[in-house]
Amino acid sequence: MTPQTRVKERAEEQSSAMSADQQAMIRMLANDLHRLNHSIMKAVDAGVSVELVRSARHHGGDGNWGDLLIPVIVTQGSHQAA
Secondary structure, three states: OOOOOOHHHHHHHHOOOOOHHHHHHHHHHHHHHHHHHHHHHHHHHOOEEEEEEEEEEEEOOOOOEEEEEEEEEEEHHHOOOO
């Protein structure tokens, strides 16, 4: 059974006080995150571990910011004990 991430639903709930343009961007982001989460699950099922790490923070100049991410991939034979 595939876990439900509810990214799209949570984003829509949080965007109710935003402008139409902002809401459209949040829907686009939620859709992209849903696809990313699906790809991560497929990669894990294929035998790799995936960790998303912030590589930078983008600042919009008016106080808004967003984290930019890179994947760190660990293959089955190179896992380290925690």
